[in-house]
Amino acid sequence: MPIFFLIIIYLAFISLGLPDSLLGVAWPVMHLDLGAKLEAAGIISMSIAGGTIASSLASNYVLKKLGTGKVTLISCFMTASALLGFSLVPSFLWLILLAIPLGLGAGSVDAGLNNYVANHYKAHHMIWLHCFWGVGATLGPIIMSSFIGNNSSWRNGYRTVAFLQFSLVILLFVTLPLWKKVGGEGKASNDEQHKVGEIDTSQDSGDVKIEKDNSASIELEERSNYKGKENVLKFPGVNLALISFLFYCAGESTIGLWGSSFLVNTKHFAPATAASWVSLYYGGITVGRLITGFITMKLSNKILIRAGQIISFIGVLLLILPLPKACSFLGFIMIGIGFAPIFPCMLHETPVRFGKVQSQKIIGYQMAAGYIGATFLPPVLGFIAARTTISIMPFFVLTYISTMLYSSERINIVMRGKKFYKAHM
Known part of the structure; x- marks a missing residue:
């Protein structure tokens, strides 16, 4: 039963990934049909991310009131309804209005599921959780490019x-009682999870395993219990962590939103071909996270974050x-493969760095910071590109x-500092 419960969480992340990549790959065709300017995609992106920021900041309150299961169900229904609305819009203004529920549907469930997995499962499960986001994000461009390439409408996509x-949504509704039975609305039974060997009671990020330093393990355990x-x-x-999330999401969203336009206008690809290539970017994230999930059993989160940034x-x-x-x-x-471990590994480090008690609140702030980067920097x-050239995107x-x-x-240096332990133990 706990394994089936974990599968439900994975499937919920597919629903988070499906809408994220659609706008960027469809926009080269959409903006012509709707009579919108190229840079107008940034307005829609801002509206989506604005809703997500609001729901991320409110996630701690909403999750306590409704529970993770109900929030997941409601969020998935909101995104499904908004996407159906996208396929029916008569004008650009309707896209802006529908972008708000599309964004609201992502924030609370994203923060809730991430915090649950960060606190209860080992690093490879966090990686694979976001691998399923990548499955959704990869399927989106594939579906959209197939419709565009066959001279069909982006609306059908x-x-x-x-x-x-x-x-x-139907699957989540049918399995809603499972959240209370197994997860206790966000908390799985320790005994049940021990039986399947899933739960992460050590809360180590992999660094302690490698360093084999007993004193560091004691400090880590004490810090995890810090209230x-x-x-x-x-x-x-914390502020350094927020900066990291802000610029990671800015980079990921910028490639997703403007990558297809970059290939069409700078590299002179056909729109359908460009959409297929952007799907390879999301495919790189997906496959990279699948592989990285196994690598986390040998390497620490810090090493994987650094390697991903370099790649x-x-x-x-x-x-x-x-x-x-x-x-x-x-x-x-390569960008997709490099991005693969960064976000989930940074999330999984949160309880280790700042303690389990405060992790839900900090993860909510981190998600909000990420969405702020995704909201403002791509637009x-x-x-600027509309007034110069889209070729500036990679810079x-x-x-x-x-x-x-x-x-x-910098945050690694802070975490190694003795002052942190003295100030908060």
């Missing part, structure tokens, strides 16, 4: 994804340098990755 979402101050933003390292950095360089078109293909895949690029992403790498390394 949205309609198909909406029907898939409604199928998942702390109410203002978690004053915890050493994605190299992938962006392949888009910038004057190389053959095939290198752009490799670049998108800024669109605004923006390179800056985001560099800033994220700097912040990530």
Whole structure:
């Protein structure tokens, strides 16, 4: 039963990933049909992410009131309804209105499921959880490109994804009692999970396993139980973590939103071909997370975060340098593979860095910071690109990755500092 419960959580993350990649791959065709400007995609993206920020910040309250199961069901229904609305819109303004429930449907469930897995399961389950997000994000462009490539409407692409979402809504509704029976509305039974060997009682990120340092293990355990101050933003390292999430999501969203337009307008690909190549970017994230889930059993989260940032950095360089078109293909895949471990590994580190008691609140803030990056930075690029050229896109992403790498390394230094333990033990 606990394994089946985990599968339900995985499937819920497919529903989170399905809508995320649709707008970017459909926009080169959508904006022409609706008579909208190229940079107008940024307005829709801002509306979606704005709703997600609001629901992320309210996630702690909403999850306590309704429970993870009901929040997941309601969120999936909201996104399915919004996507169906996208397929029926008569004008651009309706897209902006429908973007709000699409965003609201993502924030609370995202924060709730991430916190549950971070606190109860080992790192590889967090990686695989986001691998299922990648499954949804990869399927989206494949579905949309098949309709665009066959001279069908992008509306049919949205309609198909909406029907898939409604199928998942039915499954979540039927299995809603399972959340109370097994998960206790967000808490799985320790005894049941021990039987299947899933639960992570050690709360180590992999570093303790590698270093084999007993004193570090004691400090880690004590810090996980730290109840702390109410203002978690004053915890050493929290602001650096928020910066890392902000620029990671900015980079991921920028590639997803503007990658297809970059390939069409700079590399001169056909829209359907560009959409297929962007699906390879999401495919790289998906496959990378599947593989990384096994690697977490040997390597620490910190090492995987650093390696992912370096790989994605190299992938962006392949888009910038004057190389053959095939290198752009490799670049998108490398960016996806590099991005694969970063987000889930940073989330899984949260209870380790700041304690289990405060992890739900901090994860909510981290998700909000990520969505702020996804909300504001891609539209800024669109605004500038409309007045210059979309070929500047890789330079923006390179800056985001560099800033994220700097912040990530700084937080590692803070976490190693003796002052942290003395101030909060």
